[in-house]
Amino acid sequence: xxxxxxTELRPRGSVLYTSAMNHCLRTLGACLxxxxxxxxxxxTTKPESVGLSSERLERISALVQRGIxxxxxxxxxxxxxxxxxxxxxxxxxxxxxxxxKPMPTNAIFRICSMSKAITSLAVMMLYEEGDFLLDDPVxxxxxxxxxxxxxxxxxxxxxxxxxxxxxxxxRNLLTHTSGITYTWNADLGYTYKAAKVAxxxxxxxxxxxxxxxxxxxxxLLFNPGxxxxxxxxxxxxxxxxxxxxxxxxxxxxxxxxxxxxxxQDTYFFVPDNKLNRLATAYTWxxxxxxxxxxxxxxxxxxxxxxxxxPSRGPKKLYSGGAxxxxxxxxxxxxxxxxLNGGKLGGARLVSRKSVELMTHDQLGKISSDQAFGLxxxxxxxxxxxxxxxxxxxxxxxxxxxxxxTIDPTEQMITIFMAQVHPDSGRDLEGLFHVLAYQAIID
Numbered sequence: 305x306x307x308x309x310x311t312e313l314r315p316r317g318s319v320l321y322t323s324a325m326n327h328c329l330r331t332l333g334a335c336l337x338x339x340x341x342x343x344x345x346x347x348t349t350k351p352e353s354v355g356l357s358s359e360r361l362e363r364i365s366a367l368v369q370r371g372i373x374x375x376x377x378x379x380x381x382x383x384x385x386x387x388x389x390x391x392x393x394x395x396x397x398x399x400x401x402x403x404x405k406p407m408p409t410n411a412i413f414r415i416c417s418m419s420k421a422i423t424s425l426a427v428m429m430l431y432e433e434g435d436f437l438l439d440d441p442v443x444x445x446x447x448x449x450x451x452x453x454x455x456x457x458x459x460x461x462x463x464x465x466x467x468x469x470x471x472x473x474x475r476n477l478l479t480h481t482s483g484i485t486y487t488w489n490a491d492l493g494y495t496y497k498a499a500k501v502a503x504x505x506x507x508x509x510x511x512x513x514x515x516x517x518x519x520x521x522x523x524l525l526f527n528p529g530x531x532x533x534x535x536x537x538x539x540x541x542x543x544x545x546x547x548x549x550x551x552x553x554x555x556x557x558x559x560x561x562x563x564x565x566x567x568q569d570t571y572f573f574v575p576d577n578k579l580n581r582l583a584t585a586y587t588w589x590x591x592x593x594x595x596x597x598x599x600x601x602x603x604x605x606x607x608x609x610x611x612x613x614p615s616r617g618p619k620k621l622y623s624g625g626a627x628x629x630x631x632x633x634x635x636x637x638x639x640x641x642x643l644n645g646g647k648l649g650g651a652r653l654v655s656r657k658s659v660e661l662m663t664h665d666q667l668g669k670i671s672s673d674q675a676f677g678l679x680x681x682x683x684x685x686x687x688x689x690x691x692x693x694x695x696x697x698x699x700x701x702x703x704x705x706x707x708x709t710i711d712p713t714e715q716m717i718t719i720f721m722a723q724v725h726p727d728s729g730r731d732l733e734g735l736f737h738v739l740a741y742q743a744i745i746d
Contacts, residue, residue, distance in 0.1 A: 345566065346636055347389050354386040355746030361392045363739045367732065372397040375594045376728035377705070378586055379407035383632040383719040384740045388640060392740075393632065400584040402596060411583045412574055413721045414614060415635065416505065416626045416702035420538045422638060423624035424478055424679025426545050426556060428658045435548045438478070438678075441471035442540065445547050448520035449540075454483065455491060455523035469527045474544070476528045477537035478678040479666045483524030484535040486607070493606030495522055504539065504623025505609040505703060506601050512553055512622050516543040532671050538679075542624025553622040564651035565637045570630040573619045582629065585611035585704055585723040594724070609703070609725075626703065632719045639710050639717040642698075663698045663712075680710075691734065692741035707733045714744065 351358045364382050371377045379397025383390060395407040431438065436445065443449040449472055453465035468483070476482040487496045487503050499522055502508040502515040516539060525533055542553045549556050554572055562570050574582050585597040597611035614629050621627065641648040642663075645656035665675040665685045675685030680698035689695065694713040701707035705722040718740045720733045 346385060346633070346640060348393070349389040349391055351391040351743065352745075354389055354391050356384070356386060356391050356743045357745045360743035360745070361740075363742070364392065364736055365394060365396065367735055367739055368394075368396045371728075371730060371732045374728075374730070376588060376730050377722045377724050377732065378584065378594065379411075380720065380722040380732070381407060381409055381411055381413075381632045382721070382736055383636055383717070384743070385636055385640065385717040387715045388644075390633075390636065392743075398584075399581075401586075401594075402584075407583070408581065410569065410581060410631050410633065411721070412569055412571075412578060412581045412629050412631055413583050413706055413723055414585065414611070414702070414704045415628050415630050415706050415721075416704055418630075418635065418700055418702045418706055418708060419504075419623065419628040420625050421642075421679045421700055421708075422557065422561065422628065423538050423541050423545070424662065425638075425642075425653065426553075426561060426624075427474070427478065427541050428654050428662060428678065429560060430545065430548050432654055432658055436474060438475040439473045441473055442477060442544065443471055445544055446516065446520065446540070448517050452483070452528070453523050454527055455525060457491060465523045468524060470529065472524075472528045472537075474541075475666065475678075477541050477544075479676055480532050480535050480537055481529050481667070481670060482535060482537045482540075483526045483528050483530070483533070484519065484537045484540070485525050485533050486536055488604065488607040489525070490605075492523065492525060497606040501536065502539070502621055502623065503536070503607065503609070504621065504626030505613065507610065507613050507617030508621040509618045511620050512539060512543045512624065513546065515621065516540050530670070532667060532674060532676065536625055538625035539623055542622060545624070553624060561638075561653065564653065565641060565648055567630070567634040567637055570628060570634045572614070572622050572627045572629070574614050574629050579615055582614065583721075583723045585725070588724050588726055588728045594728075611704075611723075632721050635708060635719055636717055639708055639719070643710050643712060643715065643717060663696070683709075692738045701733065705733065707737075709737060714741075716740070716744075 368380050378401040381395045384392035395409040397407050399405045399407045399411050452468040454468045457463045472482045485492055487493045499518045501519045545556050546553050586594050588594050601608045601610040646654035646659050662678040667676050675682040683693055683697045684695035694711045697709050697711040699709040705724045705727050707720045709718045720736045
């Protein structure tokens with residue numbers, strides 16, 4: 305609609321004029337948003353144009369189909385991108401096996417701990433704005449973490465606590481060296497459960513602030529900085545983002561990361577109009593095979609998990625460590641941002657130097673064999689390659705059998721998305737990674 309023509313029709317202030325102007329502005333805004341999203345789409349290409357073999361990539365299809373035929377997974381979406389272009393994207397099997405609903409390439413998956421990398425990026429964005437230093441104690445911003453205590457379990461007699469030798473730093477949270485753990489831990493799991501600490505994998509009637517403040521008063525497994533222990537520290541970081549940005553964590557991710565990157569299918573809670581694309585979750589147990597996830601949460605000691613938390617319940621918990629859902633293509637945009645040194649299209653979220661820091665081993669002598677940066681595991685940093693890949697590639701996975709790898713050497717991204725827990729032990733994701741790399745022919 306021509307705005308000048310609208311002005312000629314009615315004087316300013318008329319109902320028709322105002323309505324038409326609002327319509328035009330909404331239309332213009334929608335067009336601009338569509339243009340931005342289109343610009344952020346990773347282009348697709350023939351594999352050979354980026355040094356990959358079409359014939360060899362088809363081995364991925366055969367592998368996934370074998371997993372489906374053996375009833376180890378119901379379906380999957382696999383993606384391989386190289387040099388900024390998607391060379392392989394394929395959906396196989398069923399999104400919902402019982403409903404005979406085929407898996408689409410834009411299926412939405414519970415990515416669980418793949419949320420941690422995105423949360424780490426959010427933290428580093430605030431770091432670049434001068435809000436903190438990595439070795440600041442987290443109690444400077446969340447006072448409940450002052451004066452931490454460490455659990456002591458003697459050979460006989462009751463457990464007790466002693467003062468920690470140091471406070472938890474933001475770096476400790478990013479590197480899982482804080483002394484915090486998860487509810488499945490044998491020593492502290494029931495303590496976490498009794499205190500109503502959330503893991504992000506089951507419905508929770510509370511916010512990330514509520515859960516983190518419950519967690520803050522509990523004992524640590526060890527003194528901060530002593531060792532690596534996979535933990536709820538990244539959920540603490542999600543709340544830290546809220547404290548520093550004065551926004552909900554959901555709002556920060558949406559406005560500062562997802563919208564600039566065109567990740568329009570990434571959510572904590574999948575909206576009603578997209579629930580038809582949420583992949584069904586399954587369990588796999590020896591002797592029982594593949595079965596639809598039960599309606600009630602699965603309870604394993606103090607640890608509970610469900611599959612309906614993205615769609616049902618209070619929908620108030622924005623779990624930085626486990627809560628997000630996404631598609632293969634959406635997550636590939638995040639990966640490409642990292643591979644590009646913090647930039648995708650017209651969006652610069654962090655500097656190249658921050659990406660270098662995030663993907664540099666932070667554990668040092670704490671771990672003789674494992675390398676971990678600020679939010680990512682790092683391959684072959686402290687030993688030889690165990691499988692096909694590149695030294696320095698960084699990666700992580702999720703509870704419901706999803707995984708990604710970002711390889712700066714080969715300029716390559718691999719993403720595997722399925723929905724099963726426990727998995728069958730077939731290691732389809734690991735085999736997929738090998739098959740992606742054996743397809744390199746340049």
